[in-house]
Amino acid sequence: MTDDAQRSPLQQQITLLELVDRVLNKGVSLTGDITLSVADVDLVYVGLRVLLASVGTLEELEQQDRPRLEAGR
Amino acid sequence: MIHLYAIAGDSLPRRDGLAGIDGAAVEISSVDDLRVVFSRHERGLHVDENGVVEHARVIDDLTSAGATVLPARLQSDYADEGALATAVRERALSLRNALQRVAGRVELGVRAAERTTSERAAGADDPAAYMRARLADAQRLDQVVAAIHEPLAALSDDSVRHVVTIGGFKMSSAYLVKKETLDDFRSVFDTIVSEHPDLALVCTGPWPPYSFVAARGRE
Numbered sequence A: 001m002t003d004d005a006q007r008s009p010l011q012q013q014i015t016l017l018e019l020v021d022r023v024l025n026k027g028v029s030l031t032g033d034i035t036l037s038v039a040d041v042d043l044v045y046v047g048l049r050v051l052l053a054s055v056g057t058l059e060e061l062e063q064q065d066r067p068r069l070e071a072g073r
Numbered sequence B: 001m002i003h004l005y006a007i008a009g010d011s012l013p014r015r016d017g018l019a020g021i022d023g024a025a026v027e028i029s030s031v032d033d034l035r036v037v038f039s040r041h042e043r044g045l046h047v048d049e050n051g052v053v054e055h056a057r058v059i060d061d062l063t064s065a066g067a068t069v070l071p072a073r074l075q076s077d078y079a080d081e082g083a084l085a086t087a088v089r090e091r092a093l094s095l096r097n098a099l100q101r102v103a104g105r106v107e108l109g110v111r112a113a114e115r116t117t118s119e120r121a122a123g124a125d126d127p128a129a130y131m132r133a134r135l136a137d138a139q140r141l142d143q144v145v146a147a148i149h150e151p152l153a154a155l156s157d158d159s160v161r162h163v164v165t166i167g168g169f170k171m172s173s174a175y176l177v178k179k180e181t182l183d184d185f186r187s188v189f190d191t192i193v194s195e196h197p198d199l200a201l202v203c204t205g206p207w208p209p210y211s212f213v214a215a216r217g218r219e
Helices: A009-025 A038-053 A055-072 B049-064 B081-090 B092-102 B127-153 B179-195
Strands: B002-008 B026-031 B034-040 B069-071 B105-114 B158-164 B170-178 B199-207
Touching (some): A009 B049, A009 B199, B002 B092, B026 B081, B034 B081, B034 B092, B049 B069, B069 B092, B105 B179, B127 B170, B127 B179, B179 B199
Antiparallel strands (some): B002 B069, B026 B034, B105 B199
């Protein structure tokens, strides 16, 4: 991951969503012997998913950040 | 309780002083020719957003030092080291193969969404016209997916994608890319962005290869 300070709020939020998606849903899972309570995990994930799942939210965030996004390319 | 962060090959360097979830010391031990990266906890972890970040930070620390690792899913907790070693040995062959597959590579993520929904009003009173409009829309979205995914997949060794078209088009995809191909990948991504002003497109990464730890054919 690159330095958060170089990212716009949109990039940071999408990066966080992508991070949570990977850490919770991807990666090696060796066994079904899961002892963690998944309720907390689901809440973290759902909260972020709601934030970014809608096209409207994505658009809105991007409009706010467009100048910085373009400047960053 | 043992919390697993990653599995690596026997070339994994020592990492002294690395802190994991709740500040627990990160340890590395051997299971035959594989290495497991873990921390010990008195009870099951209460995972919140910080836990997600701390788990990921340990994996990032290993990969940014140049190590090839298979990141573990967060819910990878074991009663003790023996239980972890047993689970690793049961899958040792596929783990070795996965380590070979991701060596020298990173993962890049792409998210795409349409700025306006693709629902068409045309033919709302005529079922046949409505179905034709929906079919045309589905074909158009297939072309959009191909225009984004195919040039990026061509630069990668493996890829996965997930497309949702209900309530508007959204795509989430991941690409396993050689480190030396990163600049080319980003250049092609920028071209795709410029060619699709109707789409919101974001590229994230490089990530450890979370999406490519299991045996899978190329999509």
